[in-house]
Amino acid sequence: MVVSPGIMANGDSNSLLSLVSFLLFILITATAVTGDSDREVLLSFKSYLQSWNPTERGKYNEWETTEKQGVCQWPGIICTPEGSRIIGINLRDSTISGPLFGNFSALTQLAFLDLSSNTIGGSIPDDLNRCHNLKHLNLSLNIIERELSFSGLSNLEVLDLSVNRIEGDVHSSFPLLCNSLIVANLSTNNFSGRIDDIFNECRYLKYVDLRYNGFSGEIWSDFRRLVKFSVSRNRLSGNISASMFRGNCTLQVLDLSGNGFAGEFPGQVSNCQNLNVLDLWGNNFTGNIPAEIGSISSLRGLYFGKNEFSRDIPETLLNLSNLVFLDLSRNNFGGELQEIFGRFTQVEYLVLYGNSYVGGLYSSNILTLPNLSRLDLSYNNFSGRLPSEISQNLTFLILAYNNFSGDIPREYGNMPRLQALDLSFNRLTGSIPSSFGKLTSLLWLMLANNSLSGEIPREIGNCTSLLWFNVANNQLSGGFHPELTKMGSNPLPTFEVNRRTMDNTISRSGECLVMRRWIPAEFPPFKFVCATFTNKSCRTLWNHVLKGKCIFPVCPAGSIVDPLDISGYLQLSGNKLSGEVPANISQMKKLSMLHLGFNEFEGKLPIEIGLLPLAFLNLTRNKFSGQIPQEIGNLSSLQNLDLSYNNFSGNFPTSLNELSEMSKFNISYNPFISGVIPSSGQLATFGKDSFLGNPLLQLPSFFIQSGNNNSSSGERDNGREEDDDGAAIDMLVFYWSTFSFYVVALMGILVLMYLDCPWCRAWLRLLDAFMASLKSMLS
Structure with missing residues (x-):
């Protein structure tokens, strides 16, 4: 076939157009096919998640299987700007359990993957190593275990594996991850081995968090070029040398706490002029606190507690105009409180607990610091009368475990911002000031183990934020006034203040100590939280409690669920209180623990007590009489019930047999109670020790035949340990x-x-x- 030149030219033009069109068709088709492939991977991922989570499901359950909705509109899915490819998956806090999905590499453009705050377990599959475009990987707050092996994620910029159970050495993954890495968070795992050389090739690294692991050996010497470096609570040792701070230092946070570092800390840390937080707490540092630190004007928090520093505080620290938190607890400082502390007018939080101070409260002027918000002088040897002249700006005043004597000053009722007052374990006498009724922001009032007398002032009922009240083991008398039932009725205003003002990065020393002291670990429902108390958890719990976040399991009367809620307690045990318990105790809707044991209360127990969300009720060794209220059987979350050594009478309420959560029970020595104890159900699990001294009660025959002694009826949870001879005498x-x-x-x-x-x-x-x-x- 012969074609003319003109036609040839026109044909070339048409051919070129056809070629372009064909190429565009191929490109569009390929894109569409690739997009369809991404969709199929997601649907496979959805089916996988549903198979492991048949009941509670997260937002992935809303992914549509029809063509009506585009993949890019699915919740948790991130696409390219033109919507052709999937580049990100965010299923944070989506109630996901089971092993990690094993085909993410099929999403060839995946750059962002966040599966944090779930309960994903097992090991990290090799498939994840094939996600070569991945830049952001967050698997934190799961239960992933076994060893870490990342070799193919050379483009990773952010890696967060915190709060898992991953173990072993990390040398197989570092420095292979170091090409682009900026953030490495491996905290709260079970990693071990050395870290002194693993980050040498990480040129862009800025944030490293290795807290709460088992790393050992010496520290990585080049940490000064980071912004944040935290190795708290490991097993690192050796000295911190001056050479580690030579040259340019960009550090803002340096946290070396809870290790075994020793020797003198170098003053060359002053090269880090951007430093906000310097945390050396819990090591073996000796010698003088470096005077050069006073030149770091940006410092806001200094944590030098639990070391062996000299008691000479350098005057240069007074130059730190931005200093908010100063912790020098547990350094074996003795004698008079150093005069210099009274000149830290800029400091808001001063923590000096666990030293051996004997005086200097007045001469140091520490009590009138104008900006002081939290003062912790507990576990020292202060004596004499409590100081009456004290800053009215305080929110936390902790003077427990000293030798103070005399009355509590009424001026302590003039601190409108006060949220916690702990004067327990001293030698205080006199009455509780009625002026405490003005402390409407008060959350904790801890006066236990003193020699206080008189009545509990009715005005305490005005403390509507007061959730936690402990006056155990004093000599208080009088009655349980109805006005007291208003305490703790509305803590929300105090919590809202904390939500607005609390600085989580600064207020972080001594929390574990006060949490263990203020939250009674031996009593439910607080056992739930206290069982998880570690140095890595209590700071988080502290912030949650102060902001009113719900961390205690509470079960409203008649409910079968245990929602998390604010849970209060009332500790009045070990006093001489008398009279009847008021019926309007039912107003204390947040009361989960009520301990009235070892007093002289009398009369009938009000049936309204069955309306409280109680997990713990102890009335032992009082003079209660009348019928045990059937309504106690409505307390479906009750775990500990002690009614022993009273004068209850009438038929035993079989409704107590429905308390399926109950693990401790004692009704011994109420000889006027009659009736039949069921031979099956919850009560049958406790044995005869829970029913001693009740001749009118008919017990199941197997109690006597088998000598079943499963109960814990003799618990001594009021803080007054009794020996066996004393118990025998009481019984006789x-x-x-x-x-x-x-x-x-x-x-x-x-x-x-x-x-x-x-x-x-x-x-x-x-x-x-x-x-x-x-x-x-x-x-």
Whole structure:
């Protein structure tokens, strides 16, 4: 076929157009196919997640399987700007459990993957190593375990594996990850091995967090070029040399706390002029605190506690105009409180607990620092009267575990911002000031283990934020005034203030100590949280509690679920309180623990107590009488119930058998209670020790035959340990007083027998049963 030149030219033009069109078609088709491929991977991922999470499901469950909705509109999915490819997946906090999905590499453009705050377990699959475009990987707050092996993620910029269970050495992954890495967070795992050379090739690295692991050996010497470096709570040792701070230093946070570093800390740290936080707490540093630190004007937090520094505080530290937090606790400082502390007018948080100070409270002027918000002088040897002149700006005043004596100054009621007052374990006498009723921001009032007397002021009921009140083991008398039931009714205003103002990065020393002291670990529901107390968790818990976030499991009366809620306690045990418990105790809707044991309360227990979300109720060794309220059976979250050594009477409430959460139970020595204890159900799990001294109660036969002693009826949770001899004497006194009652009753019966009383034989049988029980106990 012959074609003319003109036609050839026109044909070339058409051919070129056809070629371009064909290439565009191929490109569009390829893109569409690739997009469809991404969609299929996501649907496979969805099916995988659903198979491991058949009930509770996250936002991935909303991914559509039809063509009506584009993949880029699916929740948690991030696409390229033109919408052709998937580049990111964010399923943070999506109730995902089970092993990690093993086909992410099929998403060939995946650059962002966040699966944090789930319960993903197992090991990290090799497939993840084939995600070569991945720049951001966050698998934190899961339960991933075994060893780490990343070799193909050379483009990674952000790596967050914190709060998992990953173990082993990290040398197989570093420096292979170092090409582009900026953030490396491996904190709160089980990593081990050395770290002194693993980051040498990481040229762009700025943020390293290795806290709460088992790393050992010496520290990486080139940390000065980072912005943040934290190796807190490892097993590192050796000295911190001056050479580590030579040259340019860009550090803003340096956290070496909780290791075994020793020797003098070098003053060359002053080369780090951008430093905000210097944390050396919990090491073996000795010598003087470097005076050069006073030139770092940006410093806001200095944590030098639990070391062996000299007690001479350099004057240059007074130049730190931005200093907010100063911690010099547990450095074996003795004698008078150093005068220099009274000149830190800029400091808001001053923590000096666990030293051996004996005086200097007045001469140092520490009590009138104008900006002071938190003062912790607990665990020292201060004595004499409590100081009455004190800053009214305080939010936390902690003077516990000293030797203070005399009255509590009424001026302590003039601190409107006060949220915690701890004067426990001193030698205080006198009454609780009624001026405390003005402390409307108060969350904690801790006065236990003193010698306070008088009544609990009715005005305390005005403390509507007061959730945690402990006056155990004093000599308080008087009644449980109805006005007191208003305490803790509305803590929200205090929590809102903390949410607005708390600086989480600064306020972080001594939290573990006060949390253990202020949250009673031996009592439910607080066991739930206290069981998880570690140095790595209590700071988070502290912030949650102060901001009103719900961390305690609370079960409202009649409920079968345990929602997390703010859970208060009332500790009045070990006093001389008397009278009846008011019926309007039902207003204390946040009360989960009520300890009234070892007092002189009397009368009937109000049925309204069954309306509280109680997990713990202890009324032992009082004079309560009348029927045990059936309504206690509504306390479905009750774990610990002690009604022993009272005068309860009437039929035993079988509704208690429905308390399936109960693990400790004691109703011993209430001899006027009658009825039958069920042979099955929760009560049958406790054994005869929970029912001693109740001759009218009919116990299941297997209690006697098997000698089942599963109960913990003799718990001593009021802080007053009793020896076995004392307990035996108490038991004999109890039996003798009860025996005397029956002797009087018997004399009356003998008189009635002359009148041929038809029910006298029943009284005689009752006396015979009691004498048999007494004989058994005395033997």
